[in-house]
Amino acid sequence: MRSQTLPACSRCHQDQLLSVANxxxxxxxxxxxxxxxxxxxDTDKPAAAASTNFLTTAGGHDLSRAEEASQLMIKWTREGMAAYVWYWEDPPPPQPVLHRRGRAAQTPPW
Ligand SMILES: [Zn+2]
Structure with a gap:
């Protein structure tokens, strides 16, 4: 949602929302x-507070900091979803590739 169209906060009922994510x-x-x-x-929640600080300072208008904004939003989302006992599952680490010693790679039969 765009900040101009955000509703009042459902907790404090003030027009203090910076973002809403469905x-x-x-x-x-x-x-x-x-x-x-x-x-x-959300001042007592670390990721939310960091996102709030970012958005209320120059960071929220600096396109060169888009990657930082993206990372903060991900952290905020993880923190928020954890309150509902949902969590993001990280992808498994890449598996090692097995190579046969002493032989050149062979083309699979298919
Ligand atoms: Zn509020």
Whole structure:
């Protein structure tokens, strides 16, 4: 959502939301999880506070810091989803490639 169209925060009911993210998961009641990033309510959450700081300072308008913004949003999303006992599963590390010693690589029979 664009900041001009954000609703009031559902927790403090003030117009202090910086971002809202609709998650592809539901809560224990079957409602779609909607994460809110609020300048007032999220100061005690490390990733949310870092995102708030970024967005309320020059970082939020500096395109050269887009990668930093992306990483902060991912951390905020992980932190927010953890409150609903959802977590992001990291992909498995790359598997080692086996090579046969002393022979050139062979073309598979298919
Ligand atoms: Zn709030």
């Amino acid at each position: 998650m592809p998961k539901t809560d224990a009641y079957g409602r779609r999880i909607q994460l809110e990033l609020c300048k007032v309510c």
